Amino acid sequence: MLSVIVFLPLVAAAALVALPRLGDRLARWAWVAVAAVDLALIVILWARYDTPPAGGLAFAQQVDWIPGVNSSYHIGVDGLSLPLVAMTAVIFLACAVYALRERHRPRGHAALFLFLQTVSLGLFVAADLILFFVFFDLSIVGMYFVIAGWGHGNRAHSALKFFLYTFLGSLALLVGFIGLYVAAEPHTFDMPTLAAATPLAARPLAGGLVLAAILLGLAVKTPTVPFHTWLPPAHTDAPAVGSAVLAGVLLKMGTYGFVRIAMPMLPQAWRAWAWVIIAVGVVSVIYGALVALAQTNLKRMVAYTSVNHMGYIVLAVGVAGLVAGDTMQARTVAVTGAVTQMVSHGLITAALFLLAGVLRERAGTDDMHDYGGLAAPAPVFATLFAVGAFAALGLPAFSGFIAEFQIFTGSIAAAPATAVAVLGILITAALFLRALQRVFTGETRGKSIGFTDLRAGERWSIGALLLLSLVIGVLPRPLLQVIEPAARTVVGLLGR
Amino acid sequence: MMRPALLLPEMLLAAGALAALIGGSFVARDRQWFIRAFTIAVLVATIVAAAIQLREPATSAFDDSFAVDTATGFARILAATGTLLILAIAADEISGSPRESETYALLLFATVGAVLLAGANDLLVLAVGFLLASIPLYALIGLAATAAGAEAAMKTYLMGALFGILLLLGVTILSGLAGTTGYTELAERLPDAPRAVATVAVVALIAGLMFKAGGVPAHFWVPDAAQGATATAATFLTTVPKIGALVAVYRLATVLPTSTSWPIVVAAIAVASMTLGNLAAYWQSDPRRLLGWSTVSQVGFALVPVVAVDRSNLALPSLLVYLAGYTVTNIAAFAVSAALPQHRDLTDYRGLAARRGGLAAALLVALLGLVGTPPTAVFVGKLTTAAAAWDGGYAWLAVVVFVNTVISLFYYLRWIVPAYRDAALASSGGDHSAPPPEHPARRWSARLAVTGAALSLVVGVAAGLLWNVAAGI
Incomplete structure (x- = not known):
């Protein structure tokens, strides 16, 4: 069943490419239909999900792939991956609905995004390092073509920068994977086996180097300061749906790697370097927020707030490495918060990027100075944007609050010094309020004049994402019930 | 023991080459396709014979001077398959030309040479294989x-002469030191030989083989x-001889x-090849020249597992898998360039995706494959060769390897990007060339x-099966 969920979009993409007679209109709707079916399947999967025993996976499947190097097609879900799988399907469905008005080569567009959906889902369910890497690398190739083919502005340059940066990161990751493989006895790429064996436990130097390679790869993808410089141009020049998928799904591949690979497989090295990771997280939080404050371009601003939001996750997983007897509970809360933040940031930021895309589509610019008093001609747009902004700055009743509250509760309890990162929330609040004020209030002027309000497809796609964030914010229990056992397992593994 | 039947694939190739050469003289110019069909039949027969042979346990022929084992069998199948695929390019390019049947004969001769190199278990057989693989190449290049x-x-001939002499020098010194040319005795006697002289001989031998490998x-x-x-x-000489030379180095x-x-020595050559090939490829504007330099860097990658040959049991299978992946991927990349012979500049490929989606997709898969993007065959090769090197203690x-990747x-990307750019957009966006x-x-x-x-993708996804063959399981 899991394999069907993963590969259904790929099959649809191949069909779209292979049948050139299919009209553009049919191609757009086919994409929506496939994304909806995939989401429905995941809902069924979630309904049938029972928390697996610690270290185990639900709905696991394992088929030999390259037995000579002990690499297999091994997939499964647990509390860390299931929420991300569901979030991925939601975001892709929202993008499919939003893109119903795409005019530029819609068939190729749909096929490319379906391909990306398979890649993203595959990455989150992979339980083999090589399988993980295959999807990790393919996500880069797919996103490169999204930016280069459907972007605007200096897209060729941005796409190339994105490709080179993240490709470098992915190869660092691969070096780390080979290090784990060679260190394990017998050699294997299987994730659960490696997590159980912790092959480099007795060799701090080698363990540190392998962790450094893996962290470099994941930090580029996440991205954290100082590896974030590819992110703003890529987001600015990507099409709206591309930005939404890039921020909503692809960035999570980095943070997911921390909890799935780095922490369980290299616990000793992780503990040794926990303070460095925390420092990178705090710097990302503050720096991302400050730079976002200085932006006048809306997309760039949201892009930098992503650096800020990813910083909270890095902070939380770093804190999890500060093993001490009495903080087990606090660290579990922090990790739960980190996973919740991945889901929450995916939903909210995807919505914000889709909204920014509306601005560019209508008026050809996303510079905030070009707008003013937009609330009068476009009330629905203004409402949804305000909701998105409040959700992003962590207002209670939205998913962001649940996530960040847990992150800070856990982090400050385990390491009081991390309280300095709360400053990031303050700055983000300021910058979102300022953006709201500049774009929506006051006299209607500039590009705001004659601005068409949201159309049905845009309302439904963006509205659904924000509604889901609200639901998680009000009723977090079902989600947290899935995440918490897995977070406890990870924290337990770190304590070995 | 002689056991000539073990050399059936080589005999088929050599006899086929002779028959093609002589038969070509008796067939009218417009019926030369007949010789092509005959060449195809010879290659298919060779592959079948080699595949049957591969199932037998490892042995050797002609008094232990030619090894018949997994490596040889794999190289035989790979070399013959490569030549078979390349015939498709010949079908377009030289069909009906005055030198058609001679080309087929030369291709077959060079293939025998590559296979002999791969199986050589004696320094003299190695020298013969080297010459047999080299001489047809000079003629093939000159046929243009x-x-x-x-x-x-001319350049190839001079380089070939120089490095051929180096190879023979290495053969002479080693046989002088050990009093034998057979590998089995060499392995026993060389440890006692003077170290400095033996090192010189080894450098000369490997450098000579690098001429064939193009490293x-x-x-x-x-x-x-x-x-x-x-x-x-071009496609042939950057693909098939490398198979023979690299297995010979192994x-x-x-x-x-x-x-x-x-x-x-091997590690230094590997690093130098991959780095130099990559850097030199950077600003090439002719796609074939770019591919030429890319093959130099690929030799470097393929040499990596050889370094760890006695320390990791991943070395041989990973080398063979790499060679298989490289063969199909490199042929695909050259075939794109062969399909569009007028496109001799990277900018000519502008808008290819809109005009010929299939060809552009093949280019994309082939070039990303050569980079080592999963799930193509070269990715599996690169992954396993790097793992073999690390396993053998050469983590650096x-x-x-990955820095060079x-x-x-x-x-x-300099080649892929124009192919996927809108021809209309590119010409309106400040670029005024037609x-x-x-x-x-x-x-x-x-x-x-x-x-x-497609093969490169299939081999990548089904790498497990290929690995089992390469590991002799």
């Missing part, structure tokens, strides 16, 4: 009959030949004592490009 082709043939320090002819020769010859490495410091070499991405004139693509080469790209 253009100024660039003549220059490339540093004997790589200078590769870009010129890839650019100046016909597409058929076999040599298994008998040399570590005291000759051959691992360092694995890191160098990042470097290589850029120049492959869109490239429309030429029909050559049919068989285009089909080969798509087939090769």
Whole structure:
């Protein structure tokens, strides 16, 4: 069943490419239909999900792939991956609905995004390092073509920068994977086996180097300061749906790697370097927020707030490495918060990027100075944007609050010094309020004049994402019930 | 023992080459396709014979001078398959030309030479294989009959002569030191030989083989030949001889004592090849020349597992898997260029995706495959070769492999990017040159490009099966 969920979009993409007679209109709707079916399947999967025993996976499947190097097609879900799988399907469905008005080569567009959906889902369910890497690398190739083919502005340059940066990161990751493989006895790429064996436990130097390679790869993808410089141009020049998928799904591949690979497989090295990771997280939080404050371009601003939001996750997983007897509970809360933040940031930021895309589509610019008093001609747009902004700055009743509250509760309890990162929330609040004020209030002027309000497809796609964030914010229990056992397992593994 | 039946594939190839050469004289110019069909039959028969042979346990023929084992069997199948695929390019390019049947004969001769190199278990057989693989190449390059082709043939000949002598020098010294040319005795006697002299001989031998592999320090002819020769010859000489030469280096490495410091020599050549090939490919504007340099860097990657040959049991299978992946992927990339012979500048590929989606997709898969993007075959090769090196204690070499992979991405993208750019957009966006004139693509080469790209994906996904064959399981 899991394999069907993963590969259904790929099959649809191949069909779209292979049948050139299919009209553009049919191609757009086919994409929506496939994304909806995939989401429905995941809902069924979630309904049938029972928390697996610690270290185990639900709905696991394992088929030999390259037995000579002990690499297999091994997939499964647990509390860390299931929420991300569901979030991925939601975001892709929202993008499919939003893109119903795409005019530029819609068939190729749909096929490319379906391909990306398979890649993203595959990455989150992979339980083999090589399988993980295959999807990790393919996500880069797919996103490169999204930016280069459907972007605007200096897209060729941005796409190339994105490709080179993240490709470098992915190869660092691969070096780390080979290090784990060679260190394990017998050699294997299987994730659960490696997590159980912790092959480099007795060799701090080698363990540190392998962790450094893996962290470099994941930090580029996440991205954290100082590896974030590819992110703003890529987001600015990507099409709206591309930005939404890039921020909503692809960035999570980095943070997911921390909890799935780095922490369980290299616990000793992780503990040794926990303070460095925390420092990178705090710097990302503050720096991302400050730079976002200085932006006048809306997309760039949201892009930098992503650096800020990813910083909270890095902070939380770093804190999890500060093993001490009495903080087990606090660290579990922090990790739960980190996973919740991945889901929450995916939903909210995807919505914000889709909204920014509306601005560019209508008026050809996303510079905030070009707008003013937009609330009068476009009330629905203004409402949804305000909701998105409040959700992003962590207002209670939205998913962001649940996530960040847990992150800070856990982090400050385990390491009081991390309280300095709360400053990031303050700055983000300021910058979102300022953006709201500049774009929506006051006299209607500039590009705001004659601005068409949201159309049905845009309302439904963006509205659904924000509604889901609200639901998680009000009723977090079902989600947290899935995440918490897995977070406890990870924290337990770190304590070995 | 003689046991000539063990050499059935080689005999088929050699006899086929002779028959094609003589038969070509008796067949009218417009019926030369008959010789092509005959060549195809010979290659298919060779593959079948080699595949049957591969199932038997490892042995050797002619008094232990020719090894018949997994490596030889794999190289036989790979070399014959490569030549078979390349015939599709020939079908477009030289069909009905005055030198058609001679080309087929030369291709078959060079294939025998490559296979002999791969199986050589005796220094003298190695020398024979070297000559047999080299001499047809000079003629193949010269057949282009253009100024660039003549220059490339001359350069190749001079390099071949120089490195052939080096190889023979190495053979002479080693046989003088050990009093034998057979590998089995060499392995026993060389550890007692004077270290400095043995090291010199090893360097000379490996450098000589690098001429066939097209690696540093004997790589200078590769870009010129890839650019100046016909597409058929260019594809062949960057693919099939490498298979033979690299397996020969592997076999040599298994008998040399570590005291000759051959691992360092091979590692240095590997690093130099991949780095130099990558850097030189950076600003090439002719796609064939770019591919020529890319093959130099690929030799470097393929040499990596050889370094760890006596320390990791991943070494041989990973080398063979790499060679298989490289063969299909490199042929696919050359086939794209052969299908569009007028496109001799990277900018000519502008808008290819809109005009010929299939060909552009094949180009994308082939070039990203050469980078080592999963799930293509070269990715599995790169992964396992790096793992083998690390497993053998050469972690730094694995890191160098991936650093070079990042470097290589850029120049492959220089070719992919124009192909996927809108021709209309590109010409309106400040670039005022006219869109490239429309030429029909050559049919068989285009089909080969798509087939090769598909094979590279299939081999990547089904790598487990291939690995089992390569590991002799």
